[in-house]
Amino acid sequence: MKLQYPQLLKQQSYVDGHWCDADNGKQQAVVNPANGELLAHVPMLGAAETQRAIDAAQAALAKWQALTAKARATILHRWFALITQHTEDLALLMTSEQGKPLAEARGEVAYAASFIEWFAEEAKRVYGDTIPGHQTDKRLLVLKQPVGVTAAITPWNFPAAMITRKVAPALAAGCCMILKPALQTPLTALALAQLAEEAGVPAGVFSVVTGDAQSIGKVLCDSPVVRKLSFTGSTAVGKQLMAQCAPTLKKLSLELGGNAPFIVFDDADLDAAVEGAVIAKYRNAGQTCVCANRIYVHEKVYEAFAEKLAAKVMALKVGAGVDDGVVIGPLIDAKALEKVQTHLHDALDKGAKLLCGGQPLVGNFMTPAVLTDVTSQMKVAHEETFGPIAPLFRFHDEAEVIAMANDTEFGLAAYFYANNLSRVWRVAEALEYGMVGINTGLISNEVAPFGGIKASGLGREGSKYGIDEYLEMKYLCMSV
């Protein structure tokens, strides 16, 4: 992996402004999911080092939150500029450790940077309120103040954006943050820390602790100094962390699993719907929390849609993310591939038909698949597949498909294609999800509130709402 700026390949954790190894010298290998190549080693930090990161954050907090919002914004804008300047290196690091095609990795770097730019400006708009007094001698005010020391635990599928979507609002609000990135993708996180240090983020304000998830997570959850935890990952782990945070009553943001329905009505623009389905289904090889997990197509257009989708899917090039023209990279590991194959064969065993793809290739690769005649009896209907399989279900009317779309514990994202305006409003309001894409398969950006309901989590990231997750409200009642 040849970087233009070799200082971005970090093989140490970043605690209290210092690059460090684990106290016991333990390390974890980082491998390329496309070919199993050893990329680097990172330290396996544990409880003691995590506690030091918390202590450093507590020590740095007063000075950091005392800066003006503009002063914090200036540092964040410098961080944004450095990330943008080093896009190629960050994209190569990301593709090497996570597998996504370079074009997607470049896009994620820009997406990740956009949260820093957005919250640099939001920092200056943390407004409070004055409230008309309830008595003539009272003056009432509301202040917004930073939560304090915060922690973040992030997944492997978006190694940059899931981090900046947390760190940016935290630092903008005047908080400090300790981050534990996924073990599979620490290099991108450490490179972001290198650039944060170069941008002038003071020691202790932002630390990156790589290592054993359970022991690091326990220290972060148990510490009364840590006043907030922001987690992105599976619903199962999210529930566990929520329970671990209960004794210290932390503020929580949970961005969890999904099971997105993608509905094609009979009045949809079929070519647009196919284009949207390809993006919503196969982005990041289907390893995205907002991926279309179930595709419902009206019986009148089912065959035409299936044929058009299969033609597009068969043209998607599969291969290593660094290779030209590759659209579908490897899955993150053999276990992920096995789960996707299990979903595929479960559906086939229960009567689904394979229109194209589905073949496992050498290593963690498989060809993107389209399944037809899928029913609610199959695993793909109820579990998050997290891979490149498009299961097509038939439906006959609006009420039926709304009921099927909502028949899940999850509530993150949903999509539908239709042109009748009354139907668009009816369906948008009836879908039980935090986010709904209408005639589009790509909804994620820094300006809109990202998040879900039910088993998909709590809170929102990005948008004007995202910084509230890192603020506390204080009411002042003043006698005059």
Ligand SMILES: NC(=O)c1ccc[n+]([C@@H]2O[C@H](COP(=O)([O-])OP(=O)(O)OC[C@H]3O[C@@H](n4cnc5c(N)ncnc54)[C@H](O)[C@@H]3O)[C@@H](O)[C@H]2O)c1
């Ligand atoms: N809602 C969203 O915005 C969003 C975004 C990306 C991924 N996800 C979800 O994440 C899942 C895939 O990502 P994943 O496999 O990394 O999820 P995961 O839950 O296995 O891991 C997520 C993070 O939690 C850590 N972790 C795991 N067990 C832990 C524990 N006991 N204590 C502390 N930390 C622990 C992991 O090391 C990793 O850093 C999918 O369900 C996907 O839908 C959701």
Ligand SMILES: O=C[C@H](O)CS(=O)(=O)O
């Ligand atoms: O996996 C889900 C992430 O949130 C990715 S994105 O925000 O939808 O790009």
